[in-house]
Amino acid sequence: MAMIELEFGRQNFHPLKKKSPLLLKLIAVVFAVLLFCEFLIYYLAIFQCNWPEVKTTASDGEQATREPVLKAMFLADTHLLGEVLGHWLDKLRREWQMERAFQTALWLLQPEVVFILGDIFDEGKWSTPEAWVNDVERFQK
Secondary structure (H helix, E strand, O other): OHHHHHHHHHOOOOHHHHHHHHHHHHHHHHHHHHHHHHHHHHHHHHHOOOOOOOOOEOOOOOEOOOOOOOOEEEEEOOOEOOOOOOOHHHHHHHHHHHHHHHHHHHHHHOOOEEEEEOOOEOOOOOOOHHHHHHHHHHHHO
């Protein structure tokens, strides 16, 4: 009986050792999903976009020389949240996504000019002048 107790006492019983490969795999999967969803998805989506080719024909039907084309990008209705109705976590998440998408589009497509149309801010009529200035500064960065 004493021999059985001694052998049981000598065994290295670490329940964490059995679970650590599973834990490492779980951490790796979560990290990979976060990396994909927060960074790589923008490159995958915008990489599929490209500028159309402009083909012109000369008056005699032959291929004309290529004219320079202005590459313009349009950004519309960003609806940035302000301090009156915007929750800080919602603002953080939206602005992060908009910034990542915009910066990725600028980097991959390299437009020559960007037009910003529509409602930039959601709370223009409720904002104080100071809040408006803060929102404009936030938009410009």
